[in-house]
Amino acid sequence: MLEGLQLAFEPASLIALVTGLALGLVFGAIPGLTATLGVALLVPITFIMEPAPGMIMLLGVYAGSIYAGSITAILLRIPGTPASIPTMWDGYALTEQGKPRLALGTAAVASGIGGLFSGLVLIFLSPLLADVALKFGPAEYVAIVLFGLLVVTAVLGGSMVRSAAGVFIGLSLALVGLDPLEGFARLDGGFYELGGGLEVVPVLLGIFCLTEAIRMAAKAKDDSPATGTAQLDEGRRTPTAKELLKNKWNFARSSLIGTGLGIIPAVGPETTPFVSYAAAKRASKEREKYGRGSIEALISAETSNNANVGGSLIPLLTLGIPGSAVAAVFLGALTLQGLRPGPLLFAEQPALIGALFTGFLLINALMLVGGVLFVRQFAIVLRLPVAVLATLVALFSILGAFAVGNNVFNIWVMFAAGALAFVLQVARIPIAPVVLALILGPLLETNLTKALTISRGDWAVFVTSPLALVFLILGALFLTLPVVKRVVRRSWTTPGPEANADQDATGRADARQNDGEERRAPRP
Amino acid sequence: MSVKRRSRRLLHWGVLGALILLIASCATTTSGSSEDGGSADGSETVPESYPERPVELTVVYPAGGGMDVTARALGSVAEKESGDEFRVINRDGAGGLVGHTYLAKQAGPDGYELGVVAVDFLVFDTLLRDSEFSDEDFAPLAYIAFDPIIQVVRADSELGDLSYEEILARGKQNPGDIRVGIMRDTTFDVFTSVVEGQSGAEFTKVPFDGGQPGVTALLGGQIDMTNAFYAEVEPYLKSGELKAVAISDTEPYPALPDVPTATDVGIDVPEKTFGAGRMIVAPNEMEEGLQKHLADMFMETMEGPVAAAEFADVGAPLDPRGREEAVEIYETAFKELGDAIEQPGGESG
């Protein structure tokens, strides 16, 4: 371990760390360039490096790009990854209120704290938690996917029917492609390009980037810059000590949720911030502020999605199980360095593991400090004229979609997703459940079949597994608690101001329209 | 006021310029070019300028599996030997059908999209599954090695104390009790069926998207036995968590000399048939000249001094054969496995 510490503080490692983090920021911030692509591009470069600096650089790219996805979510309402969607709700609301500095600074602090927490868990509890990761079999995955979908339905807090419609639209979209068992073409309309299913990146670009570009185009009057410019140089950029202290349980809870869900392989980072956000909202005393620029909400989302990174490294390093697409590429890079992630890695390469862990802590510390210091530089994008911004975002959306598999077909997928987003907005169906269900759909379907094969068709398997049962019950609680509470309250008291505050997003959206506000996307 | 505004406007454009410069500097640093290199006189002939960008090696299974490791080792060795850049792309899904379809239908014949495939898996995809391609769509370039299937159990489970014969006997006594990880309609599936057919045992076969997910499920106790390749289970065999119980070939596996072969336990299998006959393939429309160039390059790479060590390092077998032999193996596999499936009661022959 000491040797590893030294290794991590060698100049080569430090340079690799900063370079990786910087590149990760660039990748995360440009729509269409994902963390996966960033890590994949740098793998060949790590061959000519020593293992420790090489892997530290890849870690930097991974962590940096997850964080940078939130920067664009806050400033431009474009989530760089699906994991930044909850960050977008409150982060962009803060930007609209003229507090982009505070939003960015808070995100940096929260990301750093979440990352550091997961790093410590990684260092001290890895072998222990590896066994937990293995407990997740098909039945548990089914339960956890259902849990994630129930939570996103609950977190939006609006009409349950609308959220559920969103979930099922996403699940339907996830059906497109080859049947995962028999390999029959399904719902692909004759396009064999759809054999592998809808690519998630073009769909996200269409839903978030393209629509945002068009919205910006509608706003562009002359050469005026985007919103929030005036406040770029004013106002604080970190939450006060008091605010931080007030959120200590929030930090703890979000870090735990993020790391915990990260450890579960194959669930990926997308579900995490939704769960954390929902949990924070349930526990909060100022629930009505959620979705309207709540620092608390921003902290819960950002802390958890960076805590997820460290969590996902646990099954990767101790078992050789990649939990997400990025982790898979990272696994390949390790293998090619002659390092075989698995039970023996810790015993055979203690120095390297030590260096990796130290590097991971350093990355998160640097992200915290750097994120706060460079708030102004990040926010500079707001100084661009809206017209130029709209043009660039549209261009990057198209090229980003094309870059996924060098395929013009994906550009049309992107446009179709944009059109879908428009239709959903008009029909007032929230978009977040659609996105999450699209990502989780294949996981649900394949594991449902596997679980039933293992149990030989016995549906009781989802109840007899304690872990699965816990997740199902938790999901049900998230969903029903507010309803139960409302019913109880209604039967005991007459409707007062309390009941009004509890009204759903539909009511809020109507209020927004009356203000002449164009933005109508349902928010929690 | 107006001065302030103008300066702000100037700033806008400065920012834009800076952004562009940033992108530009990224581009030049990674392409590894020096600013004042001048224009070297690039030759105009087609084979000379190839490759202008990295060559993609498509693997149809998820990262970390046996195929993936083989392809990545091949790519890195080829990079060192030829100086060209190679990149492994995982196009997984539907048990490999997604990637195979991509290679057959979408990959361009311009030499930038090659596949590292297992010929047996390809055969079963065309014969057993609803695939849109045939053996005609691929041109084998070089043969990498044959990797037999290894069936593994958890060392601390009930099956861990049994010999393979005893496991089969148990499968016969309690039909469906033993859950075995497979990939549906692939060589894993067919080999397990052959074992069932010949021994009378009956398993519950649980389908996974690759060898690695099956190993994970085995470790987690969701299944009792699984099919895998050596590279996927090596760390666990060495750490003692998993135990290999059978090899799907007629000869013992070099790294596991004590593990019984199928022949040893009385399962009749053809030699070097059930497993992964790994080879490099190109889309069939690729020009003959380019095919030959690539075949020679890969053969040279695999016979070179670096390859043996590097493959051994990642636990992937290497037994390179040239293009003619690769074509022969490819055609034989289609014929023999095809016969095995077509003939009634194929399990017993």
Added chain:
Amino acid sequence: MLSETIRYPAPTNLYPSVVLGATVALALLVAIQNLRNTETFGPSDQGRTSAGLRPAAFAAVWLSYPLVLIAVGFLISTVVAIGLSLWLLRVKHLLAYVVASLPTAALLLVGLQVLFNVAVPQGFLDLLITDFVYSL
């Protein structure tokens, strides 16, 4: 036949039919809800159409960009698309057009092609530039 012995009695169509059925049912429900609340639903849409011409034109430009891209290559199509897009959004400064179009397109071309290995469709000009960069 072996091909038959390894088939599985799995209810393959159950999951898709449940999902699709629920989707249709819920979509109908939402549609009914929306129709009931037409007052809050209608007016906001009217306000949208009057200001919607420019965004529509903007979308049209970028929708046709991929088609042109395939036909004439990256550089020309991108410069034209950026120029049109800025003009539609009433950018007045000549400098904006100069900075945002040609250099951006050229650098993107180099960046995508060399750095990210994205094979954008190339025309004559594009080949000239990439060849020059690779020759460095």
